[in-house]
Amino acid sequence: MGKRIGKNQTLGEEISNAITHGITALTAIGGLIVLIVMAVQSDQKWSLFSALFYGSSLVLLYTFSTFYHSLTHKTAKRVFNILDHCGIFLLIAGTYTPVLLITIGGVTGWTFFAIQWGMALIGILLKIFFTGKYNTLSTALYAFMGWIVVFKINLVKSLLPEPAFWLLAAGGFSYTIGIVFYIIDYRMKYAHFIWHLFVMTGTVLHFIMMVMYIFKT
Template identity: 30%
Template sequence: MVSMKFPTEKMSSESSFLFFRFMNNRAPSNKRYQPTEYEHAANCATHALWIIPSIVGGILLYLLSDDHWEEISAWLYGAGLSSLFIISTVFHTISWKKSHLRSVENCFHMCDRMVIYFFIAASYTPWLTLRDLGPWAANMRWVVWVMASGGTAYVFFFHERFKAVELICYVAMGVFPALVILSMADRSGLCELLVGGGCYVLGIVFFKSDGIVPFAHAIWHLFVAMGAGIHYYAIWKYLYTPVNQPTSTAR
């Protein structure tokens, strides 16, 4: 008996093929996802595009600084922002083109995970340093860097072992320091901070969707870039433009 394929079935199979050619199967919980060639290229491009803007942005804040504390905050924030995009791009490039250098690739994968903690701490630094804070909240200026150091140590000893714990650590560090908002007399920029934070949170959905959504990691990169851009705008507008420069107790 001759089997017949209806046009709808043929179209469905073709669309499925086109859908899955852009991604590999989902990796087991104890292994790292291996992107396709298309995904590798997208992973590199979506963060490489922001390297130069992040460096220029950090320099701009430094040039706008009026005192020592603003210069330190600009330097730390600019370094954290540009390092995030640089290390991510280097790791994804090595992972794509130099897969035989497993030890080097693994080292940069660890650095890629570690720099996220320092990026979060650097993103909070201008707000914690240049805004007036209550007595208890002022301690958060150094607590965020202790948390970043702890996260780095965690990656060093438990890299890729407990992925859920690692994700919880990122979210906790991203959310917990925001409690200082409760002690701020000047809350200008809060809307931008919430929108930028929302971009990161929404991006986490794609961060955990490799093997489910094509280009999931590259989409995560785009959400990171959007969140970082919105937060940079808030820092520039509310902390470094002359009409909005605050008087900080840290000065």
């Protein structure tokens, strides 16, 4: 077994973790540009606002994660570990933003937008001020935020084209299955790498949904 560095990762694991999210971070920058261009060309209300929130959340999460897994300096690694976890809350709320403001809209959309970003703020404060504590609570909050759509599932299903709905659901399932590997990170070698792959898959599925069905030009 390779020597453990950081919390529980071998050098080989950290290299794999850094490469996967490093590639995705670079791709996310391109994705943000695509979203902005589509939003500018769209006549949909809140398109640019949603594109900036969603695209920026992608770039931030994957950048934070890449630096966390790349750095070896203890203090820097600890800081980016916190930012990495905060980035998950940003990504969940960011991904929902276009669906809530463009697809749903109105009082319902804005209410759930406020709830999502309110929970994201709570989660971020939890990670910053109670670092290393309440991990079970924060993981449960990730899952709850990710599946908050079930409270309005019939409405979402009626407003989204069927392929878009299933892309949304498939992305959610990918993230959720990945959480299993996130939880067993300490007990299974390369579990964190597998978690990354599921997160990346969920991101790709949701991005396809966004460009094909949400940001209409």
